[in-house]
Amino acid sequence: MEKFVLLQERSGHVTHVDDSNHLCPPPYVFKHKDLIASLHSAKRVELHKLINIINFLHFNESIVWVYLLHMEYEEGILLRASLKPCTGSELTCNWAENVITKLNLQDFHFQYIILSDGQSIIFIPGRLLRVDLTGLTISLPEVSYNISRRKHRRYDCSDISMEVFQNGIYLKGILVDFTATAFRVRIFPHSTSSFIGFNVEETATVNLKKRDYIFFSGNCQLIRQSNDIFGREMVFAPTDSKISRFRKTKIRSPRYKLSPPPAIIFNHPFFGARLQREILDISNSGFSVIERDEDSVLMPGMIIPRLKIVFSGSISVECKVQVIYRKTLDDKEKIRCGIAILDMDLEDFSTLNQILSQSRDHFSNVSSSVDLNALWEFFFDSNFIYPDKYKFIHNNKQEYKETYKKLYQSKPEIAKHFTYESEGKIYGHIAMVRAYEYSWMIHHYASRAMDRRLVGFVILKEILKYINGAYRLASANMCYLMTYFRASNKIIDRVFGGYSRELNMSKGCSVDSFAYYVHHKSDENAYLPPEWELRRSTQVDLWHVEKFYTHSSNGLYIESLGLGNGESKSGSLATKYKNHGFKRNLSLFSLTFRKEPAALIAIDQSDIGFNLSNLLNGFKIVVLDTEAVKWDILQMVMQNLSRFFDVSDIPALIYPFDYTHTHNCPVEKQYNLWILDVAGYGNDFLNYMEKHFRIRLD
Numbered sequence: 001m002e003k004f005v006l007l008q009e010r011s012g013h014v015t016h017v018d019d020s021n022h023l024c025p026p027p028y029v030f031k032h033k034d035l036i037a038s039l040h041s042a043k044r045v046e047l048h049k050l051i052n053i054i055n056f057l058h059f060n061e062s063i064v065w066v067y068l069l070h071m072e073y074e075e076g077i078l079l080r081a082s083l084k085p086c087t088g089s090e091l092t093c094n095w096a097e098n099v100i101t102k103l104n105l106q107d108f109h110f111q112y113i114i115l116s117d118g119q120s121i122i123f124i125p126g127r128l129l130r131v132d133l134t135g136l137t138i139s140l141p142e143v144s145y146n147i148s149r150r151k152h153r154r155y156d157c158s159d160i161s162m163e164v165f166q167n168g169i170y171l172k173g174i175l176v177d178f179t180a181t182a183f184r185v186r187i188f189p190h191s192t193s194s195f196i197g198f199n200v201e202e203t204a205t206v207n208l209k210k211r212d213y214i215f216f217s218g219n220c221q222l223i224r225q226s227n228d229i230f231g232r233e234m235v236f237a238p239t240d241s242k243i244s245r246f247r248k249t250k251i252r253s254p255r256y257k258l259s260p261p262p263a264i265i266f267n268h269p270f271f272g273a274r275l276q277r278e279i280l281d282i283s284n285s286g287f288s289v290i291e292r293d294e295d296s297v298l299m300p301g302m303i304i305p306r307l308k309i310v311f312s313g314s315i316s317v318e319c320k321v322q323v324i325y326r327k328t329l330d331d332k333e334k335i336r337c338g339i340a341i342l343d344m345d346l347e348d349f350s351t352l353n354q355i356l357s358q359s360r361d362h363f364s365n366v367s368s369s370v371d372l373n374a375l376w377e378f379f380f381d382s383n384f385i386y387p388d389k390y391k392f393i394h395n396n397k398q399e400y401k402e403t404y405k406k407l408y409q410s411k412p413e414i415a416k417h418f419t420y421e422s423e424g425k426i427y428g429h430i431a432m433v434r435a436y437e438y439s440w441m442i443h444h445y446a447s448r449a450m451d452r453r454l455v456g457f458v459i460l461k462e463i464l465k466y467i468n469g470a471y472r473l474a475s476a477n478m479c480y481l482m483t484y485f486r487a488s489n490k491i492i493d494r495v496f497g498g499y500s501r502e503l504n505m506s507k508g509c510s511v512d513s514f515a516y517y518v519h520h521k522s523d524e525n526a527y528l529p530p531e532w533e534l535r536r537s538t539q540v541d542l543w544h545v546e547k548f549y550t551h552s553s554n555g556l557y558i559e560s561l562g563l564g565n566g567e568s569k570s571g572s573l574a575t576k577y578k579n580h581g582f583k584r585n586l587s588l589f590s591l592t593f594r595k596e597p598a599a600l601i602a603i604d605q606s607d608i609g610f611n612l613s614n615l616l617n618g619f620k621i622v623v624l625d626t627e628a629v630k631w632d633i634l635q636m637v638m639q640n641l642s643r644f645f646d647v648s649d650i651p652a653l654i655y656p657f658d659y660t661h662t663h664n665c666p667v668e669k670q671y672n673l674w675i676l677d678v679a680g681y682g683n684d685f686l687n688y689m690e691k692h693f694r695i696r697l698d
Contacts, residue, residue: 030067030076035121035147044143045122050615052142053122057115058083061097063156064115064613066136067650068108081135086236089513091126092133104170104218105131109263113138119597120148122526136397150273152179153295154418155271164234166204169197171598173231175208179272180326180335181206183239195232200225203239208270216300218243240362242325243301245340246472249683253283253469254697257310257358261399264289264339266307268297279309284353284469286324298323298337305603308576311355334360343474346413353466361428364421364462370408370426375419378426385612392518393612396647400609403428403582407610413475414573415673428455430463436586437573438676439480439560440467443611445483460495463684467660468697471678480560481678484615487670489515496674499688508681510555513657516669517621519638522647527637534637537588548624552656556675561602561620583607584616587644591629591637599624601637601643615671618651623659631663 015545023630029426045053057064065078079100081093091114110131115122123145126138160175161183171189185206187195198204200222208216220236229232262279264287275297277289287309291298302323310316320343327336328572344352357364385393393400407415413434420428427450435441441465445455471478485492496520499508528534542563549558577584587603602620610616619638634654653671654660660667689695 012394028065028078030078031676033076035123037311038147039123039145042123042147045144045146047089047140047142047144050124051088053115054083054086054091057352058085064093064113064223065115066093066110067112068105068110069111072107077108079112086140089138089140089298090129090137091124092135094138094215095133099543100133111138112136116154118478120146126411152181152293154179154295155268155273156693157183157270158272160208160215160270160306160663161210161211162314163207164204165207166198166202168581170230170539171195171198175270176233178299180291180299182235183299184233184235185232186231192257197229204236204570213305214303215305216302217301222527229382238300241300241327242338243322245322245342251468251683251686251697252286253465254356255281255283256359257281258355258359260312262309262311263305264309266304269302269304269569280336282309282356284349284356284465285472286321287338290329291337292333293328293333293335296326296335296337298325298335298339303342309352315351315355317344318342319348322449325452341469341473346416346470346473346475347350347411349470349473349476350411350416350466353462353469357462357465361458363420363422365421365460365575366416366462366466368419369411369416370419371424372404372408374421374424374426375404375429378429378448379446379612382446382448384429387631389612392614392649393450393609396608399607400612403607403609406581408600410580412582414576414580414582414584416466418459418466420447420453420459420462422450427453428459430459432463433449433610433616434477434483434561434573434576435482436480438477438483439562440476440478441611442481442483443613443615456697457693460689461697464695465697467678467682471682478678479669481676481682482560483674484514484613484671485674493672495689495693496693497672499676499685500674502688503681503684505681506553506555506612507677509676510553510557512553512557512655514653514655514671514673515657515660515665515667516671517652517654517660517665517667519635519642521640521642521645521650524639526639528633528636528640529592532598532633533592533593533599534640535590537590541590541592541597541600542588544614544624545600545622549655554667556677557655557673558673563588577606582610589637591633593625594607596625598629599623599634599637601641603641605644608647614647614651615653617645617647619653621652623653623654623656626656628663631657693695 007445033271057349063080064083066081067076067078069076075375080096084092084094110128113124113126125141128136128138130137156177157175162175164171171187173185176184203219203221206218219239221239222234223237224235225232261275262282264279265276267274275293280288280290283480300323304321306318307321308316308318319341321339322342323337324340325338329336354366354368357366400516408417415431415433417429418432419426428447429444430442432442433445448460467481470476483496485496494528497511500511503509546558574584583606585605589601589603590597591599593599600622604616604618604620606616608617638652657670674680686697
């Protein structure tokens, strides 16, 4: 082999450049001498083929390795280098790291340039022509050697740090390379005792991250390690082929096999390559893909922060996902990987639901553009807007039209609607809005006859499918689901009230009765008698309200408003509404008698018509002292606070309902408020719907 000499350009003398002030990592030690011994039986690569491989690697800006052998110790090292384009029999490489300045290269022989695609390795012997501080040039041989030894392709990684935790032991290092079944890390000890006590027979928790973002955290088994004076290399394999990101549920979101199949496109979080895989089946909560075993890149537990799902017609949605399982198929050459959607913009989520719903039933529409004239015609014809309701809204009909134009044509993230349409005519409609910080409200549930279809249950099924996927998304903020319904509506009571009664657990699903009253605003001032005071609520006031409500109902009402921790959290929600041109605010006042809280009055503000019954634009009143708070006192309070509203008729919902009986209040209706803890009991509610109403999501 050629003697490796470092030349200094100006003087022509052999030198060793000292750059001791610049820290650099040590060279990698070459430990696979068995590969060299097997070159005689390796596959041969002709020169013309090799040149094309070199240029392809250059095109992809790939790094290669230069293998040097110490003349005295016969120890091999590997130095990283970048390729120059190759057009003939010579190959030039530039050093990719400054470790070259730390070595006395006169002590080394040049051996090989090593190319790798992660699965096969090409050894190029060559003849050394030139070397300097920038790189080296060799004469290419007529034949090089290709060794294919790895079952899984290995990918070089950069800029990924790692942490290992085991029984109080903490190790820190970098990710070197990766496969879907194992990965290699290099650990630089903080002290000479860093590795002492590490139990190679026990599992350890490994975190792989970039800066503070964790791409993987899971239990791993050490399967191989080696060490030298610079640190230690360890190879870990995840112990689990499946993780449990979410708790098991009886009813899963329905999966669809679409034709043509959609595809996923993403940049791998560990090595950055842009990859594409075909989707086998998909739901609104996840999907599965097929990979070739040798090229597999999806490891259970791995998080991909940005992934694009591409459908036919150039429609695409973006999401954050996590690999849930990896399963070898019967032919042993292919792997099926399950992937869960962790988060997604709600507009993209609506697009995904629209595609899936219409693949089964082209009459279903999820938050798509709606003909507003057809919508209003439907509301009147289906008797959703009945005469008394129209009497309440007709004075502000223009404001209602403007509100619905923004809601149904700009498709804001704070509201979703579902329609069942045919030939421009709407036969079913249901909607929901993000009413409070962590609560969504179902409303506008109506249908009319269409052939023999039970349209009311069809659209209810659509919204339940949407909710079953959406509540897992961080961007949805869907902890609670609520709906108001008239106590006299027996069908709705069977659906919602029936589940609450069957569950019989108010912290899972609660139903509270409210008296509905319309306060008519006047110009007169109302003065409270002595010993009474109306002021902004304090945290102590809200604590009293929570204790009163817990004693009387023990339901979810206070939590669903965001008052469970002693304060309203409507600030960020108000900003979201404002960004879409809407108004949303929740202000809290306390009525006190002899300095003690007697009632809570919530000023619930939204645009006129945001909800047709204006249940989000009025008073929400909880009377704590039902004996002291007379009806005339409560009317004075509403009159004093009516300045917050631009309308003359202001709805009020009063709790507890029995208060109005005690004081003979002129209430108009009784509304029941149904609230569900979605994460805890949402799937159980779906099971109830399947059992009693034969609404099967799949």
